[in-house]
Amino acid sequence: xxxxxxxPSRDICQRGTSLTxxxxxxxxxxxxxxxxxxxxxxxxxxxxxxxxxxxxxxxxFVIDKFPISRPNLxxxxxxxxxxxxxxSSIYLCSVxxxxxxxxxxxxxxxxxxxxxx
Amino acid sequence: xxxxxxxxxxxTVSEGASLELRCNYSYGATPYLFWxxxxxxxxxQLLLKYFSGDTLVQGIKGFExxxxxxxxxxxxxxxSVHWSDAAEYFCAVGPRSNDYKLSFGAGTTVTVRA
Numbered sequence: 001x002x003x004x005x006x007x008p009s010r011d012i013c014q015r016g017t018s019l020t021x022x023x024x025x026x027x028x029x030x031x032x033x034x035x036x037x038x039x040x041x042x043x044x045x046x047x048x049x050x051x052x053x054x055x056x057x058x059x060x061f062v063i064d065k066f067p068i069s070r071p072n073l074x075x076x077x078x079x080x081x082x083x084x085x086x087x088s089s090i091y092l093c094s095v096x097x098x099x100x101x102x103x104x105x106x107x108x109x110x111x112x113x114x115x116x117x
Numbered sequence: 118x119x120x121x122x123x124x125x126x127x128x129t130v131s132e133g134a135s136l137e138l139r140c141n142y143s144y145g146a147t148p149y150l151f152w153x154x155x156x157x158x159x160x161x162q163l164l165l166k167y168f169s170g171d172t173l174v175q176g177i178k179g180f181e182x183x184x185x186x187x188x189x190x191x192x193x194x195x196x197s198v199h200w201s202d203a204a205e206y207f208c209a210v211g212p213r214s215n216d217y218k219l220s221f222g223a224g225t226t227v228t229v230r231a
Contacts, residue, residue, distance in 0.1 A: 031217060041224075042207060094161075106219060108160040
């Protein structure tokens with residue numbers, strides 16, 4: 001299983017500012033995912049971060065708001081730009097267990113709890 | 118479009134009692150099915166998964182789930198709940214393809230009373 005760490009674990013930010021969240025995995029993986037969990041709601045996939053290519057965003061999420069970097073196979077960052085209180089959420093990264101079985105288990109980081117004032 | 122429904126937002130159960138969490142899905146074909154648990158302040162942990170074969174799946178922490186194709190359901194059960202089972206539980210589905218994208222239900226919060 002993969003071990004995933006995220007930094008920061010939590011932050012309180014002012015509206016209009018940006019925050020970059022880091023995700024580090026203890027093994028090389030092809031795909032990494034970023035999810036958002038708004039208060040009291042389920043997880044929503046923001047984007048897929050692929051090494052060596054642009055991230056793929058889901059409907060409702062755009063690169064200008066959530067720029068993603070993937071400089072290597074063990075690391076990714078998600079930036080939440082020009083924040084508003086509506087961005088207050090837990091942001092999680094995940095990686096799939098790349099066993100060759102489609103849609104196999106995903107391992108999740110502990111999450112970054114963001115509060116925007 | 119695929120969807121995952123967890124009808125129960127919140128369940129309270131006494132310690133030692135049985136627990137059942139419901140999950141229904143709407144999908145073009147039988148997807149892969151998962152149950153994850155999120156304890157307070159922690160990330161998601163996989164409890165169990167169903168890909169094929171035996172429709173009764175055993176997971177960690179004494180949990181099991183049963184896939185019923187005719188009902189498009191994948192309900193999670195535990196015969197005797199422990200106080201440490203208090204958490205939020207998410208049902209998720211994934212396509213039988215290589216994009217690994219999961220769709221999650223809204224979650225069920227389980228409270229365990231002494």
